[in-house]
Amino acid sequence: MSNIEIIGLTGLPEFDTSHNLSEMIVEAAFSSAGGIKSGDVIVVTQKVVSKVEGMVRDLLDIDPTPKAQKLATKLGKDPRLVQLILEQSTEIVRTDFERGVLITESIHGFICANAGIDSSNIEGDTSVALLPKDSDASARKILNDIRRLAQVQSLGVIISDTFGRPWRDGHVNFAIGCAGMSPYIDYKDTIDAVGQVLKVTTICIADELAAASELATGKSLNIPVV
Amino acid sequence: MSNIEIIGLTGLPEFDTSHNLSEMIVEAAFSSAGGIKSGDVIVVTQKVVSKVEGMVRDLLDIDPTPKAQKLATKLGKDPRLVQLILEQSTEIVRTDFERGVLITESIHGFICANAGIDSSNIEGDTSVALLPKDSDASARKILNDIRRLAQVQSLGVIISDTFGRPWRDGHVNFAIGCAGMSPYIDYKDTIDAVGQVLKVTTICIADELAAASELATGKSLNIPVV
Structure with missing residues (x-):
């Protein structure tokens, strides 16, 4: 994997409990991003999940x-x-x-x-808005709905939220829920570019995807899904 | 900004102090990514910067x-x-x-x-490898070299490194140096999607770009520039 495209889904409404989030994600992906493909990861901001789940x-x-x-x-x-x-x-x-x-x-x-x-x-x-009660469960529900609606099995879903970090200025997006994929890639015991065994690095790919997604969502652009 | 492409630059060597990093980035960008365009952000892993700067x-x-x-x-x-x-x-x-x-x-x-x-x-x-002595200065040097070599003025350069985080499992990439762009986007006093004034959020876009870049570099793929 060396090229990655981050597509912000436009045209989504101000969500509330009357909306079917997964259906609207699939529709927006088809109208603004050419559909959902195998291997895609869908990142949904916590705010819209909380809204559709009535956590306001x-x-x-x-x-x-x-x-x-x-x-x-x-x-x-x-x-x-x-x-x-x-x-x-x-x-x-x-x-x-x-x-x-x-x-x-x-x-x-x-x-x-x-x-x-x-x-x-x-x-x-x-x-x-409070956080969703169980963001992993929220992600699983969205995953299963989108699998069914878009007829794509191999998918990841991440729920993202914006966090501050100790000892770092500025906020970034983190993953607070994840489904369909492991949140981590474990490089332990893999061989690096110069032939040595990597010892410790477990990369939190879910947090990296959440952080990457923020680049396309912004805070005020009304793009809650990537 | 709602669509972003992350392109890992392939074909780069094992760097040492004999290499001109900026020249090789520009060449790799032209051969594997269609060149460098205005507004691009180039993320370079700390490891190659340390190597070319003799910080081994x-x-x-x-x-x-x-x-x-x-x-x-x-x-x-x-x-x-x-x-x-x-x-x-x-x-x-x-x-x-x-x-x-x-x-x-x-x-x-x-x-x-x-x-x-x-x-x-x-x-x-x-x-x-130690960290570069001054990663902002390293980023500025790469920025100025690439501006000259690729004839593109509007560019960002980030030096990234992999950090653990308190209270979070797994590592992600952070920015340790930055040039040509502000590392932050300040949303304070901007208007959100429902017309309210955002109060506090300063997003560290440099960290988000660094994190995003790791998705394309991996730890053992020998793709040190994105």
Whole structure:
């Protein structure tokens, strides 16, 4: 594999629970990318998966506990958002009160800011999207639907989300769910270009594909699938 | 930007200090990728930059201090390698004796394993490659050379290296040097797809391009430029 094409699927709507995401991906792939071919990997942003799965919450419906209120005051965050973050987390990993940053281990096992909850690209001033309950399961469902609809068996599906990284400036897209492919390529014990055995490198190809996909999606281009 | 093509440049040699890297990139781009176009980003792996810049060391030439010897014993690492790592670091960030992992802040400012020193894809059982002294300067040199040779002004050059990440399994490629382009896209204050102002997201497009490039280079395919 030395040439790769990243195609952003255009013409997709603002998704909500009334949409069939897989059907619309297949239609958009046929109309804007010449269809889906064997070996393709489809990267879907977390936001649209959360939207079609109904993982959007209105902060007006949230009643923050005293703990959330106290933490929110220190962080300069909305107490209702902090309440949701705490509900979606198993552990607080780091609180940076000066910068208003709350890093937690989410109930899904991700170490990330705000348990992955955010408000970008969601209609309504008080609406936020939680992560899908089980992004691997979401990816499997999309995989199976697209296999059936596009009549292509050999496919990968990745759910991507935008994460910050310790010790690095800027955010990049990571994989939070994956189906139809291994998220890793293990180069251990393979032979490198000068004939030596590689010792340790396990490449997270799913994260690389997620990062690559962001190049075609952007944050505000309304291209949620690649 | 919604479609992106990643082309691995084939036919490049095992580089050493006798090679003109930029010339060979331009030749390979013309013979295997139809040339270099305005707006292209060229991603070069750290390993070949280190090789052409003479940043390869033979462990046989290294005389470890008692401090390096002591640390090496605890880590189960070669004391000469530990000596080099300490010389290339300003601070030890983490030592995991059980796993033999040494995370440092390198003299270049990267928080990574072994100050970025490694032995894959290098001829000789005792040879290791250090990071380029100044990867931004290396990228600028390659940028200027390629601009002149290929007669293309609007270009980006990224030097990539493979890093592990805290709290994530598997390695991915990061940018350690960049020229001709901003490493970041700042979406702050831009309007998202539902008309709201995005608040915080600065995307590290250089890291995403580096990660994307790895999909076409692999670890053992001898494709060091994308």
